[in-house]
Amino acid sequence: MIIGVDICNTIARVNEALALHFLGTYTIPESLQKQRRWDLPGLTPDFFRSPTGMIFLSQVQPYNGAAEVLSSFVRSGHKVIYITARPQETELVTRRWLKEHHFPCDEVIHSEEKGLVCIEKEVDVMIEDDPFYAQQIKEAGVSLFLVKQRYNATFPAPKMDWKMARLILPKAVGKNIKSERN
Known part of the structure; x- marks a missing residue:
């Protein structure tokens, strides 16, 4: 199979790590929990292509x-x-x-x-x-x-x-x- x-x-x-990175907390705010994609300052469409985004992805649990x-x-x-x-x-x-x-x-x-x-x-x-x-x-x-x-x-x-x-x-x-x- x-x-x-x-x-x-x-x-x-990833979402928990995004909350920590952009909001300073592992707790995902209630307003974001029902959204599949988040609109956060600094989370641009190219974030994951950037050096910061690459480091971020390497550190996700x-x-x-x-x-x-x-x-x-x-x-x-x-x-x-x-x-x-x-x-x-x-x-x-x-x-x-x-x-x-x-x-x-x-x-x-x-x-x-x-x-x-x-x-x-x-x-x-x-x-x-x-x-x-x-x-x-x-x-x-x-x-x-x-x-x-x-x-x-x-x-x-x-x-x-x-x-x-x-x-x-x-x-x-x-x-x-x-x-x-x-």
Whole structure:
């Protein structure tokens, strides 16, 4: 099975780090918790391409348990592909971050067309957080799980966190793939 995995706010705690960097607190203000993208002074569209943005991405912390769950899938014979909307310029920083935090890493694809990438790479299931990309993935007919976030609470897809992922993903993924292919 091929498992696609987003990075920002799926395996990497980017929003918490953004709150600390721009607001001085790990606590995400209530007004921002339901927004998938934030309008903060200094958070420009090119922030993640800048030297400051690259350093920022290298220092983001992973979600507890994510690396272990994905590594267990690889040990079981599955392939993990990271499909991220991060700019291509972040490739080296992203790969270093994955290695530093013990994520299995074979392939990293940078694209804002995640549904198309899932089709091209024959992804069986995608783990995402962002409703915008989740809609692309759903329209591509790929099984989808969302890492629980306030901004994706109303999106019609199964939600999970990494604590429950080890228990629910192997069973649920098998059922979803069988039902979609039959």
